[in-house]
Amino acid sequence: MTRKVILDVDTGSDDACAILLAYLRPEIDLVAVCTVKGNQPIENTTENTLRVRDLLKADFPVYRGCSGSLVKTTVYPRIQRTQNADAIDANGEKVHIHTPLLPLPASTRKEEDIPAPIFYVNYLMNAKEPVTLVPVGPLTNLAVALTIEPEIVKNIEEIVIMGGGWNITNATIASEFNIYDDPEAAQKVLHCGAKITMVPLDATHTAYISQEDSDELKRINTPASLFAASQLDLRILVHDQAQPLEVPHTCALHDPLCIAYLIDPDVLQDVKFCNVEVSLGGVTEGQTVVDQRAIQENRNVYFAFRGDHEKFAKIFIDAFR
Numbered sequence: 001m002t003r004k005v006i007l008d009v010d011t012g013s014d015d016a017c018a019i020l021l022a023y024l025r026p027e028i029d030l031v032a033v034c035t036v037k038g039n040q041p042i043e044n045t046t047e048n049t050l051r052v053r054d055l056l057k058a059d060f061p062v063y064r065g066c067s068g069s070l071v072k073t074t075v076y077p078r079i080q081r082t083q084n085a086d087a088i089d090a091n092g093e094k095v096h097i098h099t100p101l102l103p104l105p106a107s108t109r110k111e112e113d114i115p116a117p118i119f120y121v122n123y124l125m126n127a128k129e130p131v132t133l134v135p136v137g138p139l140t141n142l143a144v145a146l147t148i149e150p151e152i153v154k155n156i157e158e159i160v161i162m163g164g165g166w167n168i169t170n171a172t173i174a175s176e177f178n179i180y181d182d183p184e185a186a187q188k189v190l191h192c193g194a195k196i197t198m199v200p201l202d203a204t205h206t207a208y209i210s211q212e213d214s215d216e217l218k219r220i221n222t223p224a225s226l227f228a229a230s231q232l233d234l235r236i237l238v239h240d241q242a243q244p245l246e247v248p249h250t251c252a253l254h255d256p257l258c259i260a261y262l263i264d265p266d267v268l269q270d271v272k273f274c275n276v277e278v279s280l281g282g283v284t285e286g287q288t289v290v291d292q293r294a295i296q297e298n299r300n301v302y303f304a305f306r307g308d309h310e311k312f313a314k315i316f317i318d319a320f321r
């Protein structure tokens, strides 16, 4: 039984790997991919998504989404991002974990004419069966769609969000990037009423991918596996220098872990049904505040505190075989 999925991406190195994994795994029916600004401006995240579609010779539609956050960039200056995601490569060149344009040929086919939030409303209001949404960038598109038509929730099977952090942050002292980039959008989605599973940095950093995994992709030696390996090598370089994980020469591969969860839920561990709220200002702006008290009201999110790196690596690499 395949699972219908709509990916929402700010393509980036790990978003690209999530698109590859979702398309290549038979368990997933990739209905569409929506783009949003985040790692890069909307022009780049959209072009990068189109390039990955060409690499796969795939036909899923791409819908371009929001170029700015709901309110964050239009009100008084908010807390600035302080985590760097840069490294110095073997040639002494400075590299960033997300290259502005992916090292792939320019796209040959363009996105659809309808903006992503309108696509969400049209598709979900007419869906014949429930769909799983997998937003792995800022949640702006989905927040706009929910504002246009809250009823879309009736055809959402589950929302699997890459975002948030409890013991680990990466954008500011208290926040993870996707939530930090549009905290108001995240708060709106977390309270929309759909089943929500959150895959935070606590899970992605423990479900790490290693240099050996990247080398295995090189041995598989297909255009898709070699591209994925190039993105893993870039991420391992940056993690080693800027965001070291518990094991050296490994990287967090955040976005694909959400897809892996749809293939084998056991790839997420220590999942607790909690009340999660998003801080909207001050030094904690963008923080996912997770209530783990025994007696809780308003539980709204299945929050994964850990991931299984062996299970995840196998799911990811097997997709390319």
Ligand code: RIB
Pocket (backbone or CB within 6 Å): 010, 012, 013, 014, 015, 038, 039, 136, 137, 138, 162, 170, 176, 177, 178, 254, 255
């Ligand atoms: O914090 C990690 C998230 O921010 C990932 O989705 C990555 O692609 C960036 O968007």
Ligand code: CA
Pocket (backbone or CB within 6 Å): 009, 010, 011, 012, 014, 015, 039, 136, 137, 255
């Ligand atoms: Ca992303």
